[in-house]
Amino acid sequence: GATLIEDLPSAFRIAQVLRSFRPDVVHVGNGLRANFDALLACWLTSTPVVCHVKGFEKYGARERWIAGRTSAIVCMTEAVRQHCRQHGITHERLLVIYDALDPADFVPRRSREDVRGELGIPAHAPVAGVVGNIQEWKGQLVFVDALSRVRERIPEVRGVIVGGVHRAGQRYYDRLLARVRELRLGDVIIVTGFRTDVPDVMHALDVVVHTSVRPEPFGRVILEGMLCGKPVVASAAGGVPELIEHGRTGLLVPPGDAAALADAIETLLGDTAVRTAMGEEARRATEERFGLARHVAEFEQLYRALGEERQGSCAS
Numbered sequence: 001g002a003t004l005i006e007d008l009p010s011a012f013r014i015a016q017v018l019r020s021f022r023p024d025v026v027h028v029g030n031g032l033r034a035n036f037d038a039l040l041a042c043w044l045t046s047t048p049v050v051c052h053v054k055g056f057e058k059y060g061a062r063e064r065w066i067a068g069r070t071s072a073i074v075c076m077t078e079a080v081r082q083h084c085r086q087h088g089i090t091h092e093r094l095l096v097i098y099d100a101l102d103p104a105d106f107v108p109r110r111s112r113e114d115v116r117g118e119l120g121i122p123a124h125a126p127v128a129g130v131v132g133n134i135q136e137w138k139g140q141l142v143f144v145d146a147l148s149r150v151r152e153r154i155p156e157v158r159g160v161i162v163g164g165v166h167r168a169g170q171r172y173y174d175r176l177l178a179r180v181r182e183l184r185l186g187d188v189i190i191v192t193g194f195r196t197d198v199p200d201v202m203h204a205l206d207v208v209v210h211t212s213v214r215p216e217p218f219g220r221v222i223l224e225g226m227l228c229g230k231p232v233v234a235s236a237a238g239g240v241p242e243l244i245e246h247g248r249t250g251l252l253v254p255p256g257d258a259a260a261l262a263d264a265i266e267t268l269l270g271d272t273a274v275r276t277a278m279g280e281e282a283r284r285a286t287e288e289r290f291g292l293a294r295h296v297a298e299f300e301q302l303y304r305a306l307g308e309e310r311q312g313s314c315a316s
Helices: 004-021 036-045 061-067 078-086 112-119 140-153 170-182 198-204 220-227 258-269 272-289 292-315
Strands: 026-028 049-053 072-075 094-096 127-131 158-162 189-193 207-209 232-235 250-253
Touching (some): 049 292, 078 094, 127 140, 127 198, 140 158, 140 170, 140 258, 170 189, 207 220, 220 272
Parallel strands (some): 049 072, 072 094, 158 189, 207 232
16 A cells, blocks of 8 residues: 555545535545545544455554554454454454345346347256356356256256456466366357346346355355345355355355355256245345345444544534
8 A cells, every 4th residue: 555655645635625524424445455545534634434344355553553543344244354353453343234235226127038048048948157257266167067067967957157257367268168168068058258237147047156266255246146036056155154044045065166066056956946935035135134225224323323422522
């Protein structure tokens, strides 16, 4: 990050805005390692500041010092909060507020049959798909290996890999296509590239698969799949187990385990009743736990408490 000297001019400008605008609270959305100028401005103007931590960052003495001078630290998941604690980030208000999604964004604009037709997938074929930028830690290769196993038991299965190639993922993408050819899955797996209609594609799937091979702090694509009414098979690491109730709204498998992933996919593709019930429960649970109303209410409660404390301290 920038040094104190580099941040001072910007901090003074932000402080000027804060003195003019006089907000009750400032929310800094990039964790403890960025926006030091905004933090300085808050301290210069005695404005309560909330730091929002959304990843597994490396923390040292500087971040611990900053944490002690914030009004609250909001973590994206319990896994992120535990990571903070393990790195010495302590605070009386070290809170978890989950990110939210709007269910209206996941209403399909095209029919399942239309999307399948465009992708060349038979109308009644069982289909599993993975969505996300193509790069090594996202684990699409694990999905390919798992589909190879599933095909031995469900010959009509199809797989879909949705996502653009990350700027650091070209070599991995080449390996992915080579693996598809090596396993003779060219007629089984469709690689779509980047899509702007992800909800429509998800609605055309039977199962959404998450294959990250390293811990993710959240896993937004999991909730997207669940809001589309799909059961999700996901890597049990990081914040992901907080999103899925295993056996009720989806299935959790060890990261990087193609055999376990194949078994879970086969379990869901092979039982329409279980798959449908799990997908419906996934949608209901996601709307309840990760809806906008709950998210806004939790932040509003925090902001109100900090604002009232500030007024109390000013009055005294």
